[in-house]
Amino acid sequence: MRYVVGIDIGGTNLVVGTVAEDGSELLGLATEPTFPEQGSDAVLARIAKLAKASMAAAVRKEIVGVGVGAPGPLDTKSGVVILTPNLGWTNMPLRDRLAATLGLPATLDNDANCAIFGEWWRGAARGGRHVVGLTIGTGIGGGIVLDGAIYHGASDVAGELGHMTIDSTGRRCKCGNYGCLEAYASGPAIAARAVEGVLAGYVTTLPRYVAGDLAKVTAQVVYEAAHDGDDYALEVVRETAGFLGAGVANIVNIFNPDVVVICGGVTLAGDKLFVPLRSEVKRRAFKPGVEACRIVPGELPGTAGVFGAAAVFMQRTWGGVTTG
Amino acid sequence: MRYVVGIDIGGTNLVVGTVAEDGSELLGLATEPTFPEQGSDAVLARIAKLAKASMAAAVRKEIVGVGVGAPGPLDTKSGVVILTPNLGWTNMPLRDRLAATLGLPATLDNDANCAIFGEWWRGAARGGRHVVGLTIGTGIGGGIVLDGAIYHGASDVAGELGHMTIDSTGRRCKCGNYGCLEAYASGPAIAARAVEGVLAGYVTTLPRYVAGDLAKVTAQVVYEAAHDGDDYALEVVRETAGFLGAGVANIVNIFNPDVVVICGGVTLAGDKLFVPLRSEVKRRAFKPGVEACRIVPGELPGTAGVFGAAAVFMQRTWGGVTTG
Secondary structure, eight states: OEEEEEEEEOSSEEEEEEEETTSOOEEEEEEEEOOGGGOHHHHHHHHHHHHHHHHHHSTTOEEEEEEEEEOSSEETTTTEEEEETTTTEEEEOHHHHHHHHHTSOEEEEEHHHHHHHHHHHHSTTTTOSEEEEEEESSSEEEEEEETTEEOOOTTSOOOOGGGOBSBTTSOBOTTSOBSBTHHHHSHHHHHHHHHHHHHTTOOOSHHHHTTTOGGGOOHHHHHHHHHTTOHHHHHHHHHHHHHHHHHHHHHHHHHOOSEEEEEEGGGGGTHHHHHHHHHHHHHHSOHHHHHHOEEEEOSOTTTHHHHHHHHHHHHHHHSSOOOO | OEEEEEEEEOSSEEEEEEEETTSOOEEEEEEEEOOGGGOHHHHHHHHHHHHHHHHHHSTTOEEEEEEEEEOSSEETTTTEEEEETTTTEEEEOHHHHHHHHHTSOEEEEEHHHHHHHHHHHHSTTTTOSEEEEEEESSSEEEEEEETTEEOOOTTSOOOOGGGOBSBTTSSBOTTSOBSBTHHHHSHHHHHHHHHHHHHTTOOOSHHHHTTTOGGGOOHHHHHHHHHTTOHHHHHHHHHHHHHHHHHHHHHHHHHOOSEEEEEEGGGGGTHHHHHHHHHHHHHHSOHHHHHHOEEEEOSOTTTHHHHHHHHHHHHHHHSSOOOO
């Protein structure tokens, strides 16, 4: 059995683990804050330290490579991160620098692609032939896995599903466009919509969860209040399901997928989100597409990106991954 | 050189031709109104008559099969049209009925898929590896051609790009959803938006083109008035470009295609549509995706579906089509 180190580089956290080629083991899983403000050399040094610790934890295993997932845009062929606003990196030869430091061959792919590929390989989308996924956090990323391979498009920037316009004259998005799905259903967008309602005078217990400091309202706080029975918070979750439903209905009409998998903190909202989400998709999308598609939360919170990054290495190096 | 009959069945017209395997010749091209109200037996008899005439025109050619394109949803494997509201057909074994009548093996695929496949094979999207196309007429269809093959999804209903939600609380669409691209930018939607403005009192020469009968305003009439310098008609075309731009920007962000090809009567609007369309896409979509993508009108008006239907037969039967 061979092992591959999976590295998931996020704007907030680094996650590293060593993955068996059949996906049955994840050894030396470790996570640490990214602290991008320390600069790229410091971040890379910490990634290398984490990776070496993970490899050391995989005692007497044959470790053959490293798969890296990072925010993009990036070039999967040259292994260069072209630009990551969250990390402040430009034209960073990430793959080759990590390969040199760790003394192992490496691959690079987009973080959201890796997460969805991980969910396809070992998580909620297992067995799906046409899989489309969303990763919902600070932003909304997307990944498309067709016939067991990540779909990259012409220049490695396919799958920006968070920047689907669902309201062409709607909320401004950080990307410059109006009415992107991300502008309604990312973590900060959910919090912002909730706070707007509080300021507009809706009756809600939300302020109590943040000791009156509305700047501290997060999507998680909204889910917590909804779970505790706050009607207004529940309404915000239902509205989120409505916006996500418009986006997922587009995915169903465009891709006719077997599985739409939704990853990230938003899955904490559970059935309160997924039940109205599925009914919104049913209301909007074509029936044969809806009938063919499971809409499910991710099953690998925190580790999908590590599994997926390792699987990308396996697939590019060996021509396939072991499933089943 | 082998030849394949291509049959394009639309709600309004039937188009048939006999295509050389290298795409260099289209023989016996013929078209006739569909008259779906005559019932399926009559329509099928007329299709067979057209196909036989086309085959007869291909004197002394080796004709080996028939490719059929029809509105869906349909099942490409069984060759059955499941439901076509425009034609009034339900569970019609179209492929096998035509194969039996013509004494040749046949294949069946969706009409919009065939049109975009035709544009990829012999038209404006030639050489594209990731091609996404729209067919704009009474409705808006879509086709996705990846690595030289039509992408069908899990149950043959992928590519319903006209039913992308671009305004989740917008105009009601015939499909039941709100704010579909089709509800803004199909031929009838363009005409309806134009008429709304006339009724609202905008100064325009549009009524003169239809002798005052606003029910006769079509998208073509709007383009004609725009070409003649009518400011209001020009504004309607620009708004159409805006709506289409939101849809095409979604396609760019999702697929990162080499080519987006737009087929149908809307291409008659020419640069008056395509110039503002391209700038709207640039405004909305991610830069690397925009830079990688040509947005072009179809080059095979009237025959893309015939070329594509024949090419589907070639690809399924021979495992590929001759390009170049």
